[in-house]
Amino acid sequence: xxxxxxxxxxxxxxxxxxxxxxxxxxxxxxxxxxxxxxxxxxxxxxxxxxxxxxxxxxxxxxxxxxxxxxxxxxxxxxxxxxxxxxxxxxxxxxxxxxxxxxxxxxxxxxxxxxxxxxxxxxxxxxxxxxxxxxxxx
Amino acid sequence: xxxxxxxxxxxxxxxxxxxxxxxxxxxxxxxxxxxxxxxxxxxxxxxxxxxxxxxxxxxxxxxxxxxxxxxxxxxxxxxxxxxxxxxxxxxxxxxxxxxxxxxxxxxxxxxxxxxxxxxxxxxxxxxxxxxxxxxxxxxxxxxxxxxxxxxxxxxxxxxxxxxxxxxxxxxxxxxxxxxxxxxxxxxxxxxxxxxxxxxxxxxxxxxxxxxxxxxxxxxxxxxxxxxxxxxxxxxxxxxxxxxxxxxxxxxxxxxxxxxxxxxxxxxxxxxxxxxxxxxxxxxxxxxxxxxxxxxxxxxxxxxxxxxxxxxxxxxxxxxxxxxxxxxxxxxxxxxxxxxxxxxxxxxxxxxxxxxxxxxxxxxxxxxxxxxxxxxxxxxxxxxxxxxxxxxxxxxxxxxxxxxxxxxxxxxxxxxxxxxxxxxxxxxxxxxxxxxxxxxxxxxxxxxxxxxxxxxxxxxxxxxxxxxxxxxxxxxxxxxxxxxxxxxxxxxxxxxxxxxxxxxxxxxxxxxxxxxxxxxxxxxxxxxxxxxxxxxxxxxxxxxxxxxxxxxxxxxxxxxxxxxxxxxxxxxxxxxxxxxxxxxxxxxxxxxxxxxxxxxxxxxxxxxxxxxxxxxxxxxxxxxxxxxxxxxxxxxxxxxxxxxxxxxxxxxxxxxxxxxxxxxxxxxxxxxxxxxxxxxxxxxxxxxxxxxxxxxxxxxxxxxxxxxxxxxxxxxxxxxxxxxxxxxxx
Numbered sequence: 128x129x130x131x132x133x134x135x136x137x138x139x140x141x142x143x144x145x146x147x148x149x150x151x152x153x154x155x156x157x158x159x160x161x162x163x164x165x166x167x168x169x170x171x172x173x174x175x176x177x178x179x180x181x182x183x184x185x186x187x188x189x190x191x192x193x194x195x196x197x198x199x200x201x202x203x204x205x206x207x208x209x210x211x212x213x214x215x216x217x218x219x220x221x222x223x224x225x226x227x228x229x230x231x232x233x234x235x236x237x238x239x240x241x242x243x244x245x246x247x248x249x250x251x252x253x254x255x256x257x258x259x260x261x262x263x264x
Numbered sequence: 265x266x267x268x269x270x271x272x273x274x275x276x277x278x279x280x281x282x283x284x285x286x287x288x289x290x291x292x293x294x295x296x297x298x299x300x301x302x303x304x305x306x307x308x309x310x311x312x313x314x315x316x317x318x319x320x321x322x323x324x325x326x327x328x329x330x331x332x333x334x335x336x337x338x339x340x341x342x343x344x345x346x347x348x349x350x351x352x353x354x355x356x357x358x359x360x361x362x363x364x365x366x367x368x369x370x371x372x373x374x375x376x377x378x379x380x381x382x383x384x385x386x387x388x389x390x391x392x393x394x395x396x397x398x399x400x401x402x403x404x405x406x407x408x409x410x411x412x413x414x415x416x417x418x419x420x421x422x423x424x425x426x427x428x429x430x431x432x433x434x435x436x437x438x439x440x441x442x443x444x445x446x447x448x449x450x451x452x453x454x455x456x457x458x459x460x461x462x463x464x465x466x467x468x469x470x471x472x473x474x475x476x477x478x479x480x481x482x483x484x485x486x487x488x489x490x491x492x493x494x495x496x497x498x499x500x501x502x503x504x505x506x507x508x509x510x511x512x513x514x515x516x517x518x519x520x521x522x523x524x525x526x527x528x529x530x531x532x533x534x535x536x537x538x539x540x541x542x543x544x545x546x547x548x549x550x551x552x553x554x555x556x557x558x559x560x561x562x563x564x565x566x567x568x569x570x571x572x573x574x575x576x577x578x579x580x581x582x583x584x585x586x587x588x589x590x591x592x593x594x595x596x597x598x599x600x601x602x603x604x605x606x607x608x609x610x611x612x613x614x615x616x617x618x619x620x621x622x623x624x625x626x627x628x629x630x631x632x633x634x635x636x637x638x639x640x641x642x643x644x645x646x647x648x649x650x651x652x653x654x655x656x657x658x659x660x661x662x663x664x665x666x667x668x669x670x671x672x673x674x675x676x677x678x679x680x681x682x683x684x685x686x687x688x689x690x691x692x693x694x695x696x697x698x699x700x701x702x703x704x705x706x707x708x709x710x711x712x713x714x715x716x717x718x719x720x721x722x723x724x725x726x727x728x729x730x731x732x733x734x735x736x737x738x739x740x741x742x743x744x745x746x747x748x749x750x751x752x753x754x755x756x757x758x759x760x761x762x763x764x765x766x767x768x769x770x771x772x773x774x775x776x777x778x779x780x781x782x783x784x785x786x787x788x789x790x791x792x793x794x795x796x797x798x799x800x801x802x803x804x805x806x807x808x809x810x811x812x813x814x815x816x817x818x819x820x821x822x823x824x825x826x827x828x829x830x831x832x833x834x835x836x837x838x839x840x841x842x843x844x845x846x847x848x849x850x851x852x853x854x855x856x857x858x859x860x861x862x863x864x865x866x867x868x869x870x871x872x873x874x875x876x877x878x879x880x881x882x883x884x885x886x887x888x889x890x891x892x893x894x895x896x897x898x899x900x901x902x903x904x905x906x907x908x909x910x911x912x913x914x915x916x917x918x919x920x921x922x923x924x925x926x927x928x929x930x931x932x933x934x935x936x937x938x939x940x941x942x943x944x945x946x947x948x949x950x951x952x953x954x955x956x957x958x959x960x961x962x963x964x965x966x967x968x969x970x971x972x973x974x975x976x977x978x979x980x981x982x983x984x985x986x987x988x989x990x991x992x993x
Contacts, residue, residue, distance in 0.1 A: 159873060178884075201970060204966050208962070242962055246965060249972065250972070256977075258884070260979055261888050
């Protein structure tokens with residue numbers, strides 16, 4: 128697709144969509160959103176880019192292979208289940224602790240969030256793997 | 265390190281350590297140390313150390329020796345963890361790990377086809393036994409409500425009075441018997457002699473094959489004492505014992521002789537545990553130690569002889585005392601222990617075994633005869649090895665053998681020395697190590713006294729008979745052995761190992777046929793099979809509960825609900841009948857968006873967003889693909905279209921019924937209230953959908969994303985494979 132309008136839009140929108148996907152991921156714990164939706168959104172930004180230019184260009188924007196995203200995602204999700212073992216709780220127990228950021232107030236961080244981030248990365252990677260491969264056909 | 269616990273264990277203390285893992289399934293990682301695990305632990309680490317020294321020298325010419333040491337250390341870790349496990353599932357995991365490492369070690373010389381087939385055979389047998397054992401463990405967990413060993417040991421009466429006792433027993437025995445090479449699973453052990461000698465010394469004499477014995481001893485307080493236990497174990501043990509002895513007597517390969525005597529010894533151990541009297545448990549534990557000491561030593565000697573002369577064939581060797589005197593002394597001492605002659609510890613073990621058999625009146629005669637016969641063979645083999653292999657005229661096939669390296673001979677020497685020292689001064693060891701081990705198999709026993717001289721009694725008479733008969737059999741060795749070898753090779757054409765392989769081949773052929781039948785390779789048939797079976801099963805259920813479902817229940821439906829329904833239905837029908845692919849895809853998209861609207865209206869915002877995104881992406885995917893497809897032509901006949909329509913209607917109908925039923929029949933209070941109430945306090949989140957996904961049901965989610973990842977890899981493989989094919993053709 129060689130439309131300047133769309134290419135410009137893809138260029139400008141890519142970081143915005145990416146940022147938006149992160150926000151959606153973060154707010155997922157209390158409001159609609161979460162890792163799955165966030166991952167889909169992140170993927171859609173790159174897919175749009177790939178449609179406007181081509182797959183190679185989108186992969187350059189991504190810096191890493193989508194497969195790496197999948198691996199990183201699965202590992203993150205798996206690692207997030209481990210801290211519970213070290214404090215003596217069963218596998219997969221959610222562990223939470225507060226993080227004092229000073230100016231931004233207290234933020235609650237927990238292993239479920241890390242797990243959700245793993246989901247985010249995995250879904251993002253999977254969508255890109257499938258669609259990029261199909262587009263390259 | 266383990267020894268530092270010995271004092272405490274000797275006083276009857278036990279040590280434990282537990283990490284909870286999935287406690288709802290009784291899965292914990294826990295360790296448990298008492299007399300029995302201490303004895304085994306010391307056996308594993310002690311033998312391990314000696315074998316490492318031996319292997320360091322022995323494995324020098326092998327190119328892949330780094331890999332070898334990795335495997336054998338991994339095995340040692342697994343074996344140690346196995347005997348220290350405090351939870352049956354922990355035990356099971358390490359049990360399987362020992363099987364896997366054993367596979368890798370037997371098949372270490374993987375360029376030899378015999379080694380590969382022996383490795384596979386050992387793996388298949390021990391692992392299938394392990395699988396049965398796991399089923400037994402699961403049943404045990406259901407009965408007792410825990411798989412912690414400390415907990416289980418107190419629950420003997422519950423298990424033994426449970427109607428499933430026999431099943432549990434059989435399944436667990438399947439695991440123990442395959443691992444410990446009991447008849448009729450014994451044949452993998454001689455095959456395992458393909459492994460390098462350090463492996464045979466370590467895995468297949470002293471440690472891994474004893475894992476089954478360990479399990480039987482460990483679970484004795486729980487399972488033993490019933491008639492089933494007694495008869496199964498004593499008969500299997502006795503048969504294995506005699507068969508092992510017979511085959512050992514008729515072999516000509518030094519290592520094979522040792523392998524069959526190991527089988528025989530394992531049979532004796534099972535038999536002793538099966539009798540389960542005070543004296544037999546004592547005999548079992550002591551014989552266990554005795555056997556590990558002499559057999560480990562002998563296997564190392566076998567490796568050493570193989571190394572320096574280039575053969576293990578007993579017919580070609582003799583008089584090795586003249587070239588390797590020290591090693592020969594160690595070997596002779598070990599062989600005396602194997603024969604059960606004084607002053608070795610083997611003598612004490614054998615005396616106790618005889619005594620145990622005397623003490624069992626109802627089966628006594630049969631067992632006694634079997635035991636004496638086996639021991640006569642042992643005496644004969646030991647004497648034959650002593651007088652032909654080490655003493656007598658020097659014979660060797662190639663160059664004159666060198667005096668072996670100290671690193672090779674030190675292991676057998678140390679083990680032989682221990683055999684001798686314990687034989688002379690038994691009481692020290694028995695108080696520190698054996699007594700607590702015996703007590704953890706049979707808690708009633710508090711007193712263990714060992715001595716070389718028991719006084720003149722019927723047991724001693726039996727020993728004398730054994731030795732005399734053994735001497736006679738030894739004199740006949742040179743006449744009988746070649747005949748027996750001939751008999752085994754030519755007359756008995758039935759071979760366990762071969763028939764196992766044949767069965768395996770037949771099985772693979774059958775499964776291939778079955779797979780070819782079920783897996784047609786056409787996606788439409790898979791889909792059809794899935795839809796038809798699911799919907800028929802569901803219809804069956806729905807039919808029997810049809811009264812409970814109100815099929816025409818439209819109260820509260822607003823006009824926009826109707827509008828959405830019309831849109832969805834119309835676009836679905838359009839998608840089914842249109843002649844244009846593009847129209848069909850867009851119509852499908854419209855259906856999807858319509859459903860998204862429904863979700864949105866009824867408050868499932870998360871689901872709606874997800875669905876919206878997924879629908880969009882699928883639409884994109886389809887549109888991308890459509891570009892590559894050939895022109896739409898109608899291939900399917902009217903009949904097949906009607907068939908598809910029927911399947912679609914049944915499936916759709918059952919989904920409708922299911923949803924109606926789900927909304928109208930409330931068997932339990934819905935679980936959503938629990939989630940709403942606990943999401944914030946327990947999981948720090950207000951979005952219930954997400955909290956369920958990442959916290960309450962995190963394991964499911966992990967499984968799902970893994971499946972997705974695998975699917976993505978599948979897509980890559982499929983597409984890449986296709987392009988490759990396309991480029992070559």
